[in-house]
Amino acid sequence: xxxxxxxxxxxxxxxxxxxxxxxxxxxxxxxxxxxxxxxxxxxxxxxxxxxxxxxxxxxxxxxxxxxxxxxxxxxxxxxxxxxxxxxxxxxxxxxxxxxxxxxxxxxxxxxxxxxxxxxxxxxxxxxxxxxxxxxxxxxxxxxxxxxxxxxxxxxxxxxxxxxxxxxxxxxxxxxxxxxxxxxxxxxxxxxxxxxxxxxxxxxxxxxxxxxxxxxxxxxxxxxxxxxxxxxxxxxxxxxxxxxxxxxxxxxxxxxxxxxxxxxxxxxxxxxxxxxxxxxxxxxxxxxxxxxxxxxxxxxxxxxxxxxxxxxxxxxxxxxxxxxxxxxxxxxxxxxxxxxxxxxxxxxxxxxxxxxxxxxxxxxxxxxxxxxxxxxxxxxxxxxxxxxxxxxxxxxxxxxxxxxxxxxxxxxxxxxxxxxxxxxxxxxxxxxxxxxxxxxxxxxxxxxxxxxxxxxxxxxxxxxxxxxxxxxxxxxxxxxxxxxxxxxxxxxxxxxxxxxxxxxxxxxxxxxxxxx
Amino acid sequence: xxxxxxxxxxxxxxxxxxxxxxxxxxxxxxxxxxxxxxxxxxxxxxxxxxxxxxxxxxxxxxxxxxxxxxxxxxxxxxxxxxxxxxxxxxxxxxxxxxxxxxxxxxxxxxxxxxxxxxxxxxxxxxxxxxxxxxxxxxxxxxxxxxxxxxxxxxxx
Amino acid sequence: xxxxxxxxxxxxxxxxxxxxxxxxxxxxxxxxxxxxxxxxxxxxxxxxxxxxxxxxxxxxxxxxxxxxxxxxxxxxxxxxxxxxxxxxxxxxxxxxxxxxxxxxxxxxxxxx
Numbered sequence: 010x011x012x013x014x015x016x017x018x019x020x021x022x023x024x025x026x027x028x029x030x031x032x033x034x035x036x037x038x039x040x041x042x043x044x045x046x047x048x049x050x051x052x053x054x055x056x057x058x059x060x061x062x063x064x065x066x067x068x069x070x071x072x073x074x075x076x077x078x079x080x081x082x083x084x085x086x087x088x089x090x091x092x093x094x095x096x097x098x099x100x101x102x103x104x105x106x107x108x109x110x111x112x113x114x115x116x117x118x119x120x121x122x123x124x125x126x127x128x129x130x131x132x133x134x135x136x137x138x139x140x141x142x143x144x145x146x147x148x149x150x151x152x153x154x155x156x157x158x159x160x161x162x163x164x165x166x167x168x169x170x171x172x173x174x175x176x177x178x179x180x181x182x183x184x185x186x187x188x189x190x191x192x193x194x195x196x197x198x199x200x201x202x203x204x205x206x207x208x209x210x211x212x213x214x215x216x217x218x219x220x221x222x223x224x225x226x227x228x229x230x231x232x233x234x235x236x237x238x239x240x241x242x243x244x245x246x247x248x249x250x251x252x253x254x255x256x257x258x259x260x261x262x263x264x265x266x267x268x269x270x271x272x273x274x275x276x277x278x279x280x281x282x283x284x285x286x287x288x289x290x291x292x293x294x295x296x297x298x299x300x301x302x303x304x305x306x307x308x309x310x311x312x313x314x315x316x317x318x319x320x321x322x323x324x325x326x327x328x329x330x331x332x333x334x335x336x337x338x339x340x341x342x343x344x345x346x347x348x349x350x351x352x353x354x355x356x357x358x359x360x361x362x363x364x365x366x367x368x369x370x371x372x373x374x375x376x377x378x379x380x381x382x383x384x385x386x387x388x389x390x391x392x393x394x395x396x397x398x399x400x401x402x403x404x405x406x407x408x409x410x411x412x413x414x415x416x417x418x419x420x421x422x423x424x425x426x427x428x429x430x431x432x433x434x435x436x437x438x439x440x441x442x443x444x445x446x447x448x449x450x451x452x453x454x455x456x457x458x459x460x461x462x463x464x465x466x467x468x469x470x471x472x473x474x475x476x477x478x479x480x481x482x483x484x485x486x487x488x489x490x491x492x493x494x495x496x497x498x499x500x501x502x503x504x505x506x507x508x509x510x511x512x513x514x515x516x517x518x519x520x521x522x523x524x
Numbered sequence: 525x526x527x528x529x530x531x532x533x534x535x536x537x538x539x540x541x542x543x544x545x546x547x548x549x550x551x552x553x554x555x556x557x558x559x560x561x562x563x564x565x566x567x568x569x570x571x572x573x574x575x576x577x578x579x580x581x582x583x584x585x586x587x588x589x590x591x592x593x594x595x596x597x598x599x600x601x602x603x604x605x606x607x608x609x610x611x612x613x614x615x616x617x618x619x620x621x622x623x624x625x626x627x628x629x630x631x632x633x634x635x636x637x638x639x640x641x642x643x644x645x646x647x648x649x650x651x652x653x654x655x656x657x658x659x660x661x662x663x664x665x666x667x668x669x670x671x672x673x674x675x676x677x678x679x680x
Numbered sequence: 681x682x683x684x685x686x687x688x689x690x691x692x693x694x695x696x697x698x699x700x701x702x703x704x705x706x707x708x709x710x711x712x713x714x715x716x717x718x719x720x721x722x723x724x725x726x727x728x729x730x731x732x733x734x735x736x737x738x739x740x741x742x743x744x745x746x747x748x749x750x751x752x753x754x755x756x757x758x759x760x761x762x763x764x765x766x767x768x769x770x771x772x773x774x775x776x777x778x779x780x781x782x783x784x785x786x787x788x789x790x791x792x
Contacts (some may be wrong), residue, residue: 012613019617023606030602033595090585093618185770192774196781227788236782245776248766290789296784307762314752314759316745349687388744417693417700422684429688451748459744464737493693496683 017061018075021105022144025112028137036130047133051116054140058109062502063101070505072098072513072520074150087222092211096150098517099505100359104147104274106502107363110487111267111370112140115260118374121474122260122381124190132172132258133493139165146271150521152201153211155275159197159240162268163190169261170253181482182249182256186465189249191296193236200232213283214521217514222287230288234296235278237277240272243334244303247327251311254323255264259377262319267327270362273330277337282517286344294342303332303442309448313455318379318386321456322372323365324447325412327381333358335442336427340511341432345509350430356507357426360499364411364419371408371484372453375401378477379460388459389420391464401473402461404481409453411488412473414446419491528581537579544572548660555652562652566659571582573664577671594665601658608647608654622646 013020024041028050035046065073075095097105113137123129142165145158167190171183205211207226208219220226235246242250250269254262280293308328315321336358343351378401379394395402411418414425424446432439491498509517528534552565553556612619622630623646631643683692718724727734734740752759 014619016613023610023617027603027606030599030606034599034603069707075616077616078612079616079740188770189773189777192777222788231781231785231788234784235777239777245765246773246780248768248773248776251770253698288788292787296787300780309757310755311762311766313748314763353687363649392741392743416691417697422691422693423688425691426684426686429686432688451751455744455747456745458742463741463743466741468736493697495691495693499684 014060014064016075017057017064018097019077019316020072021054021057021061021109022095022141022148024050024057025137025141025144028054029134031137031143032132032134032137036133040129042167043130043133047116047137048120051113054144055113055301058105059096059145061097062106065097065099066103066501068503070099070508072096072509072517074520086199089210091210091213093154094150094212095148095519096214096517096520097148098513098520099509100274100277100513101147101509103359103363103502103506104271107366108140108143108147108267110363110483111264114370114374114483115140115264118260118377118477118480119258120371120476120495122258122377122477124381131157132169135165135168136261137262139169139261139268143264143268143271148272150213151211152204152213152216155203155213156194156198158274159275160194162271163187163194165263166190166253166261166268170257170265172258172261173256176256178252180255182252186249186253188286189239189246193239200229200236203229203232209215209294212521213278214518215413217283217285217518219521220284220287224282227288229291230279230284234276234293237272237276237279238300238334239271241334242304242327242330243300244307244327244331247304247308248349250327251320251323254326254373255317255319259319259373259380262373262377263366266369266373267366268325269330270333270366273333273362276509280341281344282514285514290344291342294338294340294344297338297341301331301333301335301338302438304328304334305442305445306331309445309452312452313448316388318376318391318460319373321388321452322376325372325452326365326369326490328445328449329352329361329369329412329421331445332424332427332442333361333365335431335438336361337510339431339438343434348433350433351427352507352511354430354434355510356499356503357423357430359506359510360426360495360503361420361423361505364423364488367484367487367491368408368418368420369411371404371481371488372412374477374481374484375405375408377461378473378481378522379405382473383467385467390457390466391460392463393461394467394470395461396465397460397470398473400478404478404485405461406457407485407488409457410450411492412485413450413453415450417492419488419495420459422492422495529579530656533579537575541572541575544575545569548572548656552656553649553654554640555656556648557640557642562655563659565595565652565674566656567663570663573660574667577667591665591668592611594661594668598658598661598665601656601661604654605651605658608651611647615618618644620648623648 028047032047036043065071073096075097077093077095079092119132119136122131133291139162142158146155146162149150149155149158163186167183167187171180173179201211203225204216207223208216210219239246254265257265279418284293305328308324308331312321312324312328315324322476326454336354340351340355340358376386379391379398382401383391383394383396385391407418411420414420424442428439430441431442548565548568548571550565551560551568552562555561555565571612609618610620614621620626623644624630625646626634629643629645629647631641633641633644683695698749
């Protein structure tokens with residue numbers, strides 16, 4: 010274990026934080042230096058995330074604990090861990106890999122996305138702050154720090170959604186998101202406060218050993234479920250999502266999807282690791298399942314009638330959150346009896362996270378390129394872009410097919426796992442999920458036809474610069490690679506993550522509390 | 525545009541703003557001993573700027589505080605904080621290098637009730653100063669930005 | 681190694697891709713065996729609209745927002761209600777959040 014491996018968990022958070030703080034200063038040195046700096050920070054962060062994941066997987070999936078400010082979690086013989094700590098298990102490492110993928114792609118895409126070259130340093134700063142916040146959310150092992158990182162992502166996300174201040178709708182969306190994120194953050198803080206008041210500790214592992222299922226615990230759980238589900242964009246609390254994803258710059262929309270998934274991760278962490286079986290899991294699981302079905306159904310049906318390209322993709326993104334919620338909800342509902350299909354469902358849901366971020370990211374980036382090229386985002390006035398943007402057309406088609414679950418792309422592999430496991434709890438769940446997938450294919454056929462097919466309706470679209478194409482190719486490679494070799498990736502990275510939820514509560518607690 | 529306040533307010537401001545700044549610096553300086561710290565002290569210092577803005581209007585600040593200088597100082601404060609955290613990475617991120625080392629701020633703290641030893645805390649006082657710098661410049665630039673917005677609205 | 685066993689079925693993308701490629705080859709063979717008197721740019725490729733002149737393609741094009749008009753019209757009742765829910769007013773968003781929070785609280789308080 011060399012020093013870099015030991016410190017990898019904190020370096021993943023500290024490096025983008027350094028990027029966020031230094032970007033405005035570096036930005037004074039000109040466009041070239043600023044771009045090189047952003048690229049270096051993103052690449053370093055990606056390397057650290059890869060290193061952390063590799064360390065975890067070669068170590069057999071045992072959780073890695075990193076203590077800030079000292080070596081030991083329990084200084085001077087205290088019974089409860091009081092230091093700030095990061096705890097990385099299979100699921101955290103998996104989420105860190107997703108975030109690293111998104112970060113690198115977003116920074117590469119942003120190099121040439123902006124037509125004007127001023128003001129970009131502030132954009133870089135906010136983007137790195139958002140990335141640092143998401144990394145913090147998925148790596149922390151402490152409830153209060155979890156809230157702090159939640160607020161960091163909220164503030165940075167609002168700044169980025171409203172970044173194009175000259176457009177009135179961007180400011181409006183940013184204001185709504187600010188209000189709702191703050192609301193959800195406050196309810197999460199209230200829940201954390203309730204837990205702290207009861208047990209006198211904030212460490213997740215410490216709380217998990219003490220939770221007894223009292224009424225206060227239940228109230229805290231309800232606050233956490235509602236707050237985190239809102240931030241993940243579950244129907245009927247999803248209304249901010251289409252506005253935010255639609256108004257944010259294209260690379261930011263992709264990072265926001267990763268941000269929503271981080272909230273979803275937090276929800277899973279709270280349910281499986283913090284609460285586990287200390288209360289009736291079936292009821293909570295069914296709450297998630299109902300929310301998930303609503304999310305899937307309303308998401309796709311609303312996507313079908315959108316007239317704005319980015320809002321259409323945004324509703325598609327909302328519906329995909331429903332699939333993950335459905336799969337993990339099924340897994341949690343059967344936690345008491347632990348049949349095999351529960352683990353399969355969780356595996357499918359977790360696998361769908363990385364698939365979703367790759368497909369939706371690809372779609373947002375391709376749509377961003379098409380909107381940038383044509384100067385319009387109205388499905389009625391776009392059209393015929395395939396004549397001049399051949400690469401973007403193919404990439405959009407790959408993303409659309411993968412998201413709708415067409416074989417052999419990656420969306421099919423994870424959705425198959427979800428269908429066949431949810432079916433065993435109740436066939437209705439699988440039927441709705443399959444039906445929604447078919448409607449989703451129709452949605453993207455419509456978007457594809459409107460934007461790329463037909464005669465040239467846009468006289469002279471701008472060409473797409475190579476960094477944008479390169480970043481889309483990276484995501485397309487993920488889509489196709491995960492689609493063709495799902496068994497390999499499930500074996501290597503998804504199974505440790507699913508096991509961390511399904512049976513990892515004991516390991517997670519032991520890594521901090523010992524014994 | 526004459527947006528100064530009455531002579532009473534201006535006179536009181538002349539007397540108090542210096543005191544406010546000194547009190548803010550005291551809160552930052554004693555952050556590791558007394559309630560308060562970098563954030564609170566920085567906010568107190570920034571409130572002195574707010575007092576000046578209210579009493580003397582925009583003319584009172586013109587030329588003295590410029591936006592670019594404030595932004596640069598803010599970034600320096602943030603980077604200094606991160607740098608201090610990185611400095612301890614030999615042990616762990618945020619490890620306190622200077623505590624009990626005998627160097628500046630490295631004094632040992634006696635056990636039991638005491639009046640507080642200023643020369644203790646290790647890297648904590650430095651971190652308080654970094655946060656204080658960031659907060660006072662950050663809030664000052666927010667105040668100036670809001671004032672510019674208000675003036676634009678008034679002009680329209 | 682590269683397939684998935686869901687406990688209920690099996691999915692092997694490599695085998696599927698090979699099969700799909702085989703089907704494409706068969707389709708291509710059929711295409712090659714087809715008639716060879718098709719000529720590009722001749723009368724054969726012109727659309728026949730009851731003898732009328734073919735309008736400009738820009739005017740004929742079915743734009744994307746017109747697709748699935750029938751499906752959406754058939755579900756008009758659902759869409760009228762669900763669109764009415766998406767008001768775009770922040771207070772309504774907060775109301776939905778509070779409503780969900782209340783329902784979750786009641787369920788968790790009642791179910792042991």
